[in-house]
Amino acid sequence: MSVKKKILIIDDDKSILEIFELILQREGYITDKAETGQEALTKIKNESFDMALIDVKLPDMEGTDLLNIINKSDLKIIKIMVTGYPSEESHTKAIKSGADGYLVKPLDPRELIRIVSEKLQQDHNSRILV
Amino acid sequence: MKLSLQTAIYRVRKEKKPIREERIRIEFDGQPKDINIEVVPMEIPQYEEPFFIVLFEEAAAIQPQIQKIGESNAELKTADGSDIQIMALMQELESNKREMQTLIEKYEAANEEFRAAMEEAQSSNEELMSTNEELETSKEELQSTNEEMQTLNEELKNRNQEITKIYNDLNNLFNSIEMSVIILDEELKIRNFNPGATKSLNLIPSDLGRPIQDVRFRIDIPDLESMIFDVINNLSTKEKEVQDENKNWYKMQIRPYLTIDKKVEGALLSFVDITEIVRINNEVKKARDYAQAIVYTIQEPLLVLDLNLRVISANHSFYEKFRVEQVETENRLIYELGENQWDIPELRELLNEILPKQTIIGDYMVDHVFPKIGRKVMLLNAKKLALEDTSLILLAIDDITERIQMAQLEDTVREKSEELKTVQQRLIQSERLAAVGQTAGMVGHDIRNPLQTIVGALYLTKEELKSMPYKEEDKEKILKRIATIEEQSQYINKIVSDLQDYTKPLKMELKETDLHQLINDVLSTVTISKEVKVSVAAEEDIPKLKVEPSLIKRVFTNLILNAAQAMPSGGQLNINVSRKNNEVFISFKDTGIGIPEENKPKIFQPLFTTKAKGQGLGLAVVKRLIEAHNGEISFKSMVGKGSTFTVKLPLTSEEEEDRT
Numbered sequence: 001m002s003v004k005k006k007i008l009i010i011d012d013d014k015s016i017l018e019i020f021e022l023i024l025q026r027e028g029y030i031t032d033k034a035e036t037g038q039e040a041l042t043k044i045k046n047e048s049f050d051m052a053l054i055d056v057k058l059p060d061m062e063g064t065d066l067l068n069i070i071n072k073s074d075l076k077i078i079k080i081m082v083t084g085y086p087s088e089e090s091h092t093k094a095i096k097s098g099a100d101g102y103l104v105k106p107l108d109p110r111e112l113i114r115i116v117s118e119k120l121q122q123d124h125n126s127r128i129l130v
Numbered sequence: 131m132k133l134s135l136q137t138a139i140y141r142v143r144k145e146k147k148p149i150r151e152e153r154i155r156i157e158f159d160g161q162p163k164d165i166n167i168e169v170v171p172m173e174i175p176q177y178e179e180p181f182f183i184v185l186f187e188e189a190a191a192i193q194p195q196i197q198k199i200g201e202s203n204a205e206l207k208t209a210d211g212s213d214i215q216i217m218a219l220m221q222e223l224e225s226n227k228r229e230m231q232t233l234i235e236k237y238e239a240a241n242e243e244f245r246a247a248m249e250e251a252q253s254s255n256e257e258l259m260s261t262n263e264e265l266e267t268s269k270e271e272l273q274s275t276n277e278e279m280q281t282l283n284e285e286l287k288n289r290n291q292e293i294t295k296i297y298n299d300l301n302n303l304f305n306s307i308e309m310s311v312i313i314l315d316e317e318l319k320i321r322n323f324n325p326g327a328t329k330s331l332n333l334i335p336s337d338l339g340r341p342i343q344d345v346r347f348r349i350d351i352p353d354l355e356s357m358i359f360d361v362i363n364n365l366s367t368k369e370k371e372v373q374d375e376n377k378n379w380y381k382m383q384i385r386p387y388l389t390i391d392k393k394v395e396g397a398l399l400s401f402v403d404i405t406e407i408v409r410i411n412n413e414v415k416k417a418r419d420y421a422q423a424i425v426y427t428i429q430e431p432l433l434v435l436d437l438n439l440r441v442i443s444a445n446h447s448f449y450e451k452f453r454v455e456q457v458e459t460e461n462r463l464i465y466e467l468g469e470n471q472w473d474i475p476e477l478r479e480l481l482n483e484i485l486p487k488q489t490i491i492g493d494y495m496v497d498h499v500f501p502k503i504g505r506k507v508m509l510l511n512a513k514k515l516a517l518e519d520t521s522l523i524l525l526a527i528d529d530i531t532e533r534i535q536m537a538q539l540e541d542t543v544r545e546k547s548e549e550l551k552t553v554q555q556r557l558i559q560s561e562r563l564a565a566v567g568q569t570a571g572m573v574g575h576d577i578r579n580p581l582q583t584i585v586g587a588l589y590l591t592k593e594e595l596k597s598m599p600y601k602e603e604d605k606e607k608i609l610k611r612i613a614t615i616e617e618q619s620q621y622i623n624k625i626v627s628d629l630q631d632y633t634k635p636l637k638m639e640l641k642e643t644d645l646h647q648l649i650n651d652v653l654s655t656v657t658i659s660k661e662v663k664v665s666v667a668a669e670e671d672i673p674k675l676k677v678e679p680s681l682i683k684r685v686f687t688n689l690i691l692n693a694a695q696a697m698p699s700g701g702q703l704n705i706n707v708s709r710k711n712n713e714v715f716i717s718f719k720d721t722g723i724g725i726p727e728e729n730k731p732k733i734f735q736p737l738f739t740t741k742a743k744g745q746g747l748g749l750a751v752v753k754r755l756i757e758a759h760n761g762e763i764s765f766k767s768m769v770g771k772g773s774t775f776t777v778k779l780p781l782t783s784e785e786e787e788d789r790t
Contacts, residue, residue: 013579019586026593057575084578086630088637106581106623109589
């Protein structure tokens with residue numbers, strides 16, 4: 001059993017945070033949650049996370065702003081954007097801002113599990129290669 | 131001596147030479163004496179009658195005489211004294227003889243004269259006889275003349291009777307005619323007038339004999355006297371229309387009064403009441419003025435034609451509008467006007483074929499390009515007008531060129547306005563949609579979060595249920611409920627998505643897409659009741675289409691979910707992909723409840739729905755997305771049998787090239 005992966009879930013909706021935590025924890029991940037961009041940044045800087053699920057709209061900033069800030073730091077973290085308001089622009093913007101994935105709510109939990117697992121595996125593989 | 135002298139003069143007259151008679155014995159104082167007489171003829175120029183000079187001389191000695199005789203008669207010379215006597219006797223004898231001779235000659239002359247007289251008498255007698263005859267003839271003639279006279283007399287009597295009759299006739303006529311007649315003598319005294327004059331001119335019997343200028347009658351004619359004199363002097367006839375105090379009009383005529391032998395004996399005045407005629411004339415004139423004013427004022431060009439289609443007249447407007455002159459218009463055939471520019475087939479048809487059958491033709495349209503004035507669209511109104519002795523054709527030409535141009539312009543303006551309105555409406559719609567879209571985005575975000583929670587919670591519930599100590603039977607029940615909640619959550623998600631799709635501006639990134647694959651992808655993500663059997667059939671040579679896959683996916687999703695919903699108690703959904711020419715057809719055929727007729731026109735309208743659960747945007751979104759791909763959607767449906775929705779998408783030329 002490999003080391004458990006740490007995932008930070010960032011959303012201003014507490015029920016989403018709770019459900020995503022429960023689903024991912026059932027899959028064996030370690031999860032933490034942040035309700036604002038600022039909180040998320042603090043947590044990312046203090047702890048190391050393998051992945052961040054970022055809501056596109058946060059109370060204090062845009063999800064993409066958070067992406068940009070993370071990109072500017074040396075922090076290695078898989079960034080998956082999650083939105084309740086999907087649009088081409090936000091998709092494009094997210095990819096340009098260095099997002100590794102773009103998910104639309106409501107998301108089938110099985111789909112969530114699959115993608116999270118896939119992205120982490122890719123990341124793991126790429127690290128092995130390095 | 132008298133006899134001798136007579137004889138001598140006779141002889142001189144006859145012989146026209148002087149004669150000498152010698153020894154004429156005369157008794158002078160009782161003594162015989164011998165004298166010589168010489169008669170000499172003499173002519174005096176002033177007198178025609180011959181004059182004679184008679185010379186008397188006393189005879190000288192007898193001797194020379196005897197001697198002379200002796201020379202001629204020798205025997206006597208020898209005679210003695212008695213011889214002298216004998217000689218004297220002989221001389222006497224000789225003289226007698228000569229006298230005798232003269233007498234004889236005279237007698238003969240007288241005889242001659244007598245005979246001539248006899249002849250004359252005879253001739254006179256004859257003349258007398260002839261005269262007698264003539265007299266006889268004259269007598270006969272006289273008798274005949276007499277007879278003729280009698281006949282004439284008879285005739286005269288008849289004539290007289292006739293004249294009396296005529297006089298009576300004339301008198302009656304004179305008295306009964308309506309018009310007033312006054313007869314004036316040379317001094318303008320009223321010689322006669324008829325009862326008509328009594329009535330209308332107010333003449334009374336005592337006016338007879340009075341000079342006309344002294345009579346005051348109802349009509350005031352200032353120059354009447356001079357007019358009458360003029361008529362009498364010049365033997366002319368004068369006419370004048372005059373008005374009386376009561377505003378009645380009369381035609382006054384003054385004629386010279388002529389006797390049978392053409393002598394002027396005054397004048398005859400007649401007055402005919404023409405009040406009615408004047409009134410009618412005035413009315414006619416008024417009507418004519420009125421008609422002329424209308425014709426002149428009327429804006430419409432107007433032609434008056436005779437039945438041979440010759441222009442009798444045209445109004446001002448016609449000349450102005452068609453730029454022709456009066457001289458080159460009147461009396462010309464309509465087809466010849468303006469260098470034959472009126473020779474229009476439609477006009478010929480109208481005038482030669484239609485008009486003879488009808489009297490009125492309204493709004494007959496003629497569209498013609500005139501050489502001078504260009505294209506004219508005209509409405510022709512023609513009317514055949516039958517007058518007493520002739521027929522006319524009135525042809526009014528209503529130039530509607532400008533009106534038509536205006537109408538066309540108006541149509542264009544209206545069209546443009548409509549377009550503008552449509553654009554405006556679309557703008558408003560899109561603005562509204564944009565607003566709705568914004569709202570939908572926010573609402574969507576707000577709904578999607580709780581949905582996410584629900585979906586997640588259901589997932590967890592299902593997972594946790596597995597390890598719960600419930601009977602499998604109960605677990606099934608719970609899972610069934612959960613499935614229902616999941617299904618409904620999916621619908622909520624669809625509503626939000628549709629709303630966003632319908633309102634947000636479409637961004638198309640065309641990618642070559644395999645439609646068959648796309649359908650299968652959709653089928654794998656949608657939740658369809660197990661009672662609904664789905665089959666997909668696609669022709670093999672369907673090329674990839676350049677579409678925006680996410681949008682076409684939404685189209686197929688919506689159509690498939692609709693079909694599934696139409697079959698709540700199960701059924702068959704057949705999806706078929708085929709190609710015809712440059713178009714690809716994707717049909718979705720269900721065996722569901724079908725669409726009632728009354729709903730058919732409305733199903734593509736947004737927010738129209740027949741479903742108890744449904745947002746009414748599904749088909750509207752489908753239509754919008756397909757049209758964004760230049761495609762079309764159509765459907766056939768029958769209640770109780772099912773519906774077939776067919777999407778038609780065009781193959782682009784690029785794909786066409788790829789294929790070939």
